Amino acid sequence: MSSIQWQFPRALEDEAIYILRETAAQFERPAILFSGGKDSITLVRLAQKAFYPGKIPFPLLHVDTGHNFPETIEFRDWLVESLGLELIVRNVQDSINQGKAKEETGKYASRNALQTVTLLDAIEELKFDACIGGARRDEEKARAKERIFSVRDEFGQWNAKMQRPELFDMLNGKINIGENVRVFPISNWTELDVWNYIREEELAIPSIYFSHEREIIERDGMYWPFSPYLNTTEEEVPFRSKVRFRTVGDMTCTAAVLSEADKLEDIIEEILAAKISERGARIDDKRSEAAMEKRKQAGYF
Amino acid sequence: MDVLRITTSGSVDDGKSTLIGRLLYDTKSITQDKMEALQAASKRKGLDFTDLSLLTDGLIAEREQGITIDVAHIYFSTPNRKYIIADTPGHFEYTRNMVTGASTAQVSLILIDARKGIVEQTYRHFFIACMLRIPHLVVCINKMDLVEYDEARYNQIVEDFQQLLPGSLYEGKEVKCIPISSLYGENVVTRTEKISWYKGLPLLEFLEEIQFDRNDRNHPARFPIQYVIRPKTEQFHDFRGFAGKIASGSFSVGDTIVSLPNEQKSKIKSIEKFGEQLQDAHAGESVVITLEDEIDISRGNLLVKEGQSQPEGLREVKAQICWMDQNKLTPGKTYLLQHGPTRIKSKVQQITSVTEVTTNRIEEKTEMGLNDIGRIVLKTAQPVFADKYGTNPANGTFILVDEFSNATVAVGFIE
Numbered sequence: 131m132s133s134i135q136w137q138f139p140r141a142l143e144d145e146a147i148y149i150l151r152e153t154a155a156q157f158e159r160p161a162i163l164f165s166g167g168k169d170s171i172t173l174v175r176l177a178q179k180a181f182y183p184g185k186i187p188f189p190l191l192h193v194d195t196g197h198n199f200p201e202t203i204e205f206r207d208w209l210v211e212s213l214g215l216e217l218i219v220r221n222v223q224d225s226i227n228q229g230k231a232k233e234e235t236g237k238y239a240s241r242n243a244l245q246t247v248t249l250l251d252a253i254e255e256l257k258f259d260a261c262i263g264g265a266r267r268d269e270e271k272a273r274a275k276e277r278i279f280s281v282r283d284e285f286g287q288w289n290a291k292m293q294r295p296e297l298f299d300m301l302n303g304k305i306n307i308g309e310n311v312r313v314f315p316i317s318n319w320t321e322l323d324v325w326n327y328i329r330e331e332e333l334a335i336p337s338i339y340f341s342h343e344r345e346i347i348e349r350d351g352m353y354w355p356f357s358p359y360l361n362t363t364e365e366e367v368p369f370r371s372k373v374r375f376r377t378v379g380d381m382t383c384t385a386a387v388l389s390e391a392d393k394l395e396d397i398i399e400e401i402l403a404a405k406i407s408e409r410g411a412r413i414d415d416k417r418s419e420a421a422m423e424k425r426k427q428a429g430y431f
Numbered sequence: 432m433d434v435l436r437i438t439t440s441g442s443v444d445d446g447k448s449t450l451i452g453r454l455l456y457d458t459k460s461i462t463q464d465k466m467e468a469l470q471a472a473s474k475r476k477g478l479d480f481t482d483l484s485l486l487t488d489g490l491i492a493e494r495e496q497g498i499t500i501d502v503a504h505i506y507f508s509t510p511n512r513k514y515i516i517a518d519t520p521g522h523f524e525y526t527r528n529m530v531t532g533a534s535t536a537q538v539s540l541i542l543i544d545a546r547k548g549i550v551e552q553t554y555r556h557f558f559i560a561c562m563l564r565i566p567h568l569v570v571c572i573n574k575m576d577l578v579e580y581d582e583a584r585y586n587q588i589v590e591d592f593q594q595l596l597p598g599s600l601y602e603g604k605e606v607k608c609i610p611i612s613s614l615y616g617e618n619v620v621t622r623t624e625k626i627s628w629y630k631g632l633p634l635l636e637f638l639e640e641i642q643f644d645r646n647d648r649n650h651p652a653r654f655p656i657q658y659v660i661r662p663k664t665e666q667f668h669d670f671r672g673f674a675g676k677i678a679s680g681s682f683s684v685g686d687t688i689v690s691l692p693n694e695q696k697s698k699i700k701s702i703e704k705f706g707e708q709l710q711d712a713h714a715g716e717s718v719v720i721t722l723e724d725e726i727d728i729s730r731g732n733l734l735v736k737e738g739q740s741q742p743e744g745l746r747e748v749k750a751q752i753c754w755m756d757q758n759k760l761t762p763g764k765t766y767l768l769q770h771g772p773t774r775i776k777s778k779v780q781q782i783t784s785v786t787e788v789t790t791n792r793i794e795e796k797t798e799m800g801l802n803d804i805g806r807i808v809l810k811t812a813q814p815v816f817a818d819k820y821g822t823n824p825a826n827g828t829f830i831l832v833d834e835f836s837n838a839t840v841a842v843g844f845i846e
Contacts, residue, residue: 137432139513147717148676151657155730155772179705180717183670184662267504271486275501281837290501294839295531295755299676300769300830304837318515320506 136398138326143176146315148299149278150180153260153313154187156303160260160313161218163249164190166202167378168335169264169316172324174209175333176315177262189216191261193248195241196223197359197380205336220252237349237361240382250286253310260303262313268320278317284308322401329394341374341392352385376401435638438517438536438565440529442552445544446573450613451505451518452483454635457620460507461486480614502532511639526788526802527755529559530842534828537643539565545578545610549591551789558788561600562751562804562844564824567641569607571634575626576612582628585610609634647714650823651741652680654688654734655771660719672703672719673728678771679825680736682720683711687737690728691816692744696737697722714825731773733816742826744814748777749846751820753804756833756840760799760807766840768811770829776812777831783807806846820844 153160162177164170177186192206210217222244225231231247234240253261267274277293279301294302303311316324328335345356345368354360355375356368359382373386374397391397439447455461461469465486473482486505505516517532519525533539539560543553560568570592578584589608596602609618610626611634617623618633632640660672682688686699702709703719712718720734728734735741748768754760760779768777785796785805799805820827831841 139432139434141434141715144676144715144717148657151674151717152772155658180674181658181660182703182705182719183664183667183672184660268506271503274503274505293501295527295842297531297534297830297839297842298828299535300771300828302769302830302832302837302839304767304774304832306837318504318506320508320513322508323513 136326138323138330142316142319142323143179143327145299145318146176147180149301149313149315150177150262152301152303153262153315154181156301157260157311159256159258160188160262161191161256161258162186162188163261163263164192164206164217165264165378166192166198166206166336167264168324168328168339169266171209171333171335172316172319172327173262173264174213174215175327175331178213186213186215188262189218191252191256191258192217192219193245193252194219194221195245195380196221197241197357197382199336199338199355199375199378199381201336201338202378205334209334218252218256220248222248224248225251235361237363239361240380242380242383246286253286258310259305260311260313262315264316265314266319266321266324267317276314276317278314279303280312280314281305282310282312286310288312322398325394325398325401329398336378338375338378339397341372341389343370344373344386345370346373346386353388355381355384355386357381432512433643434513434515435538435641435643436515436517436536437538437540437638438519438529438533439540439542440519440533440552440556440559442542442544442547442550445542445547446613447518447542448486449483450542450571450573450611450619451516452486453613453616453619454514454516455486455505455507456483457616458507458509458635483613502528509635509639514638526555526559526804527753529556530563530753530755533559533563533565534842536563536565538567538569538638538641539563540569540571543570543572543588543592545572545574545581545584545588548588553592554595554789554791557595557599558786558791558804562753564600564820566643567607568601568604569609569634569637571613572608572610573613575610575617576615580610580625585629607631607637609637647679647823647825648681650679650714650825651739651818652682652686652734652736653678653742653818653823653826654682654720655773655826656728656730656732656734657772659729670721671725672721673732673734674717674719675772676717677712677714679714679823680739681711681713682734682736684709688722688734689737689741690726691733691735691741692814693727693732695726695728697724697726699723731771733771742816742818744816745845746811746814747780748809748811748815748817748829748843749783749806750809750829750843751804751806751846752799752831752841752843754799754801754841756838757801758833758836758840760841762797765834767832767834768809768815768829768843769832770815770817771826773815774832775815777809779807780810781808807843809843817845819846821846 222241225248231244277296346353347366347368374389391400470481472485503518507514519529519532541556572588610629611618620635656673656675658674700721700723702712762779767774783806784793818826827845829843830839833840
């Protein structure tokens with residue numbers, strides 16, 4: 131049986147809009163965690179729909195590692211400008227300068243884990259009581275067990291065993307001072323659902339999702355984008371190739387796939403035929419079998 | 432494309448996770464890297480086959496103990512529909528998770544180990560399916576390979592299971608039984624010669640053909656207001672839209688509505704979705720409704736249609752509940768009753784009875800603790816505009832929230 135799915139199930143959109151409206155109603159200061167990736171772009175469209183003809187009642191928060199793809203930042207600024215959104219940026223570099231976070235060393239150094247420090251500081255500084263994220267349960271097995279309203283303690287920690295049961299569509303966002311909630315409106319979407327949604331809604335996405343020529347190196351059987359942020363060894367010689375990115379994180383933790391796909395239809399075809407899962411291209415998940423659960427316990431989204 | 436939600440339940444070791452792994456594997460929903468990780472993990476555990484159950488056990492503690500602790504959501508698609516499986520644990524102490532996983536399901540899939548037949552857990556799962564009024568029930572008699580694909584054994588279990596039906600929600604309805612081996616993928620997605628005496632459809636084919644007409648659409652119309660949209664921009668200066676998801680029934684432009692609790696009336700001027708004007712909208716749709724008149728409506732109001740049955744404002748709520756918190760229910764203590772977008776103070780006046788779910792025996796108990804299912808009477812500070820769960824499920828449930836810990840401590844079904 132083929133697993134071809136070319137249609138977006140509209141019930142998922144109704145559910146996500148319902149969740150966003152609950153978030154606006156149950157919390158005082160929510161924010162959308164915006165990375166410039168396709169999932170957070172989808173969130174922005176859903177928020178537009180949820181409150182139209184009103185404005186989106188929350189700002190976007192971008193935790194900038196300083197290691198982003200320039201194309202992502204360019205796209206972010208264009209989106210914010212064209213939709214008239216409020217954007218708040220907090221920098222990992224500042225956390226490093228303040229001595230709150232320490233740069234990793236070695237050839238696998240990445241600022242991915244450091245983001246958590248900056249995020250938690252921003253939540254405290256800006257008094258956000260709900261942070262809306264684009265995580266999906268199909269991404270990874272610890273995520274598969276997380277709630278739609280996921281309560282974090284004062285230190286941002288996730289306690290997998292103390293989660294509130296979520297029944298029917300009833301969401302309990304009641305929290306004590308200092309606690310906050312991570313909200314995941316597209317929990318029940320799959321990677322394919324997101325792509326089909328982007329296609330049906332004709333959403334703009336950063337150019338790096340499409341095939342382009344780029345300098346890469348090969349390491350551990352994966353193609354890494356060559357950049358000044360990547361610590362390379364002498365044997366790792368960059369070469370040019372046609373690639374695209376299936377997921378967009380930092381330049382130090384997102385692997386490229388060799389691809390000629392330059393249209394959404396081709397991307398969807400490619401995903402349908404893919405042998406590797408989406409997070410298989412995330413170097414940050416490869417650290418251990420429970421990498422995601424451990425990061426979540428520490429406050430990661 | 433529609434979405435079919437399934438809840439699975441089984442006992443420890445009856446192969447539930449393997450079955451789900453099998454559904455994913457045979458519908459090609461597992462990618463190569465996940466498969467390789469699975470093979471490596473199986474090898475580390477000293478197994479000589481690929482343990483598909485490792486796919487769903489995501490938390491560290493689960494992998495250590497080889498059990499499922501929490502509700503996991505698993506997704507796969509066929510060209511026909513998208514499936515969401517809520518995989519819930521089969522341990523008796525996790526009844527609350529089974530209820531949680533079952534709450535959104537249209538199909539309850541019960542697994543029975545062909546060697547063991549009906550066990551205590553089977554009764555519990557059946558009880559929960561009845562309590563939640565899940566429209567479709569499918570019973571998979573698994574591990575047929577371990578009973579030499581014996582038809583007589585299968586028939587005996589089916590007969591035993593059918594003894595549960597009289598007097599229940601499923602009396603007179605089709606309850607599908609399927610002999611399978613999830614380990615070898617027999618009768619899950621593809622048929623097998625080894626069970627040639629079984630003439631019915633394999634599991635997936637059966638799921639593909641389930642017709643679930645959204646019952647909610649035939650129920651009286653209910654629209655709980657989540658959020659009021661007032662843009663106050665030049666273009667939409669006087670716009671006042673009521674945003675929400677239709678809980679049950681349908682609304683059309685021109686319908687006369689009654690807003691509860693204040694009982695004010697108006698007519699629907701427009702039904703909108705991101706600027707698109709709709710003539711009507713149905714249960715499950717998130718929309719914005721505008722009215723002809725300026726009446727006082729805010730979050731928590733419930734719009735119903737004139738001429739249809741209306742929920743009476745309950746000050747005393749009788750309900751069947753499942754208690755979900757470590758701390759016992761304390762009669763007389765204030766709990767917040769959350770029904771749709773409303774939260775109302777309430778007190779448990781009385782625990783009427785507690786049901787021993789594995790025997791369906793009603794006990795006279797005065798206390799309820801974690802995983803207990805029983806009947807209570809609540810007194811509320813304001814009227815609750817709910818329907819009986821049995822007549823309109825979408826407007827017949829609530830949760831109880833602890834005022835201090837903020838935990839969701841119970842789910843209730845109004846009677």
